Amino acid sequence: MQKKFIFLLCIYSLGGFFALQAVIDPSPNVKKQEDYYKLEDFGKVKKFDVHIHINTSETHFIEQAVEDNFYFLDIVDDRPFGLPMRKQQEFALLHLKNFPRQMVFATTFPVSNWAEKDWVQNTMADLERSFAKGASAVKIWKNIGMDLRDENGAFVMVDHPRIDSVLTYLTRKGVPLLGHNGEPRDCWLPLEEMTFSQGYYSEHPEYHMYLHPEYPSYEDQITARDNMLQKHPELNFMGAHLGSLEWSLDELSKRLDAYPLMRVDLTRMPNLMLHTLKDRQKTRNFFMTYQDRLIYGTDSAINPTDNPGELKQRIHEKWLEEWKFYATDAPLNLKGFGELRGLKLPRKVIDKIYFENASELLGFKTGE
Structure with missing residues (x-):
């Protein structure tokens, strides 16, 4: 009788153990379902687009952002074409006043008065x-390094x-710098x-x-940016367009390793897709390794439109x-190159690149 009691006790104990294990360590199928998002989760997850240019008082884009559960950074540029920076900032302030829970904005500074004492x-x-x-951040644009010259005619670089002096001031203030330094490496190639830029540069020689070897080289631009980061190691910096190192994940990794406060936005999607097509595992490993340093963005320019529905649909489909x-x-096609599969990053990585990293950089809170 005693042996039977001990036997039953063991059975019950084992049953309890396995039940506890099922709670602690769910089946692989359950874990897989919990660890990854699906396509239909898109609208449920709060997301942040860190690279938007709003050039209008119209609110169609912001309405779509609300519908798609997107927050965003509106960036003001000191560009010599299109909408002047002062007007860009007027629109940014208008939208910030009306949609303070949905956005933040990055200001900039002019260099047209560079010669002033x-x-x-x-x-x-x-x-x-x-x-x-x-304003929550400052943008520095490619006109520094590719256009601005000093009193002797020499190009002014970002270092x-x-x-x-300005970057020391930003560091002291705790304000992040966004840098569009140079151009894609394609710009200096025949x-x-x-890889992707033939159409643009054939139309804009x-x-x-x-075609302009008298201008600073691609290497000059990257070296000046690296020098800037070496001189300002406590500056929070986000390199636009994969830090202008879109052509090489290895070169980008070197910079992320060298400069702990450097982040990059992910706005050169064709390059990322090409890296994935060539070596999906390497690209996925890059995202896993640098998951705290990568921030989602599209570099979408939002201009006045007579067709709000088309604009909203275009933005939604891109996102x-x-x-x-x-x-x-899922299978995706990179035009001119072939088919690839999406990266299927874990839920925790998606949450970082789509919201948490931008929130940390910009101090942005949703108020939820």
Whole structure:
């Protein structure tokens, strides 16, 4: 009788053990379902697009962002074409006033007054006014390095001493810098050697640096940016367009290893898709390794439109297609190259690149 009691006790104990194990360690199918998002989860997950340019007072884009559960950073540029930076900032402030829970904005500073003796002091005073109005970051554009020249006609690069003073000020303020430094490497290659940019540079030879060897080289641009980061190791920095290192995950990895406060946005999607097509596992490993340093963005320009429905649909489809690339292993086609499978990154990585990393960089909270 005693032996039978002990036997039954063991059976009950084992049953309890296995039940406990099922709670602690669910079956592989359950774990797989919990660890990954699906395509249909797109609208349920809060997301952040860190690279948007709104050039209008119209709100169609923001309405679509709300519908798709997207927050965003509106970036003001000091570009010599299109909408002037002051007007860009007017629109940013207007939208920030009306949609403070949906967005933040990055201001910038002009260099048209570079020759003025008090440029540094005036620039910092201007930035201070922008911060008081709500700016969360500062953008530095490719005109520094590819257009601006000093009194001797030499190109001004981003590691120039006068710019150092501004970056020291930003570091002290705890304000992040966004840098569009140089261009894709294609810009310095012959048309026949380019990967994605043949159409643009064939139509705009004035911007095709291969035809202008008197301008700083691609290596000059990257070296100046690296020098800037070496001189300002406590500066929170996000390199736009994969830090202009879109052509090589190895080269980008070297910079992320060298500069702990460097992040990059993911706005050169064709390059990421090509890396995935050539070596999906290597690309996926890159995302796993640097999951805290990569921030989702599209570099979408939002201009006035007579067809709001078309704009909304275009934005939605781009966001959804890129979610498919990151969150699923669905087949995708890269035009001119072939078919690839999405990266199907784990849920925790998706949450980081789609929201948490931008939130940390910009101090953005949804208020939820």
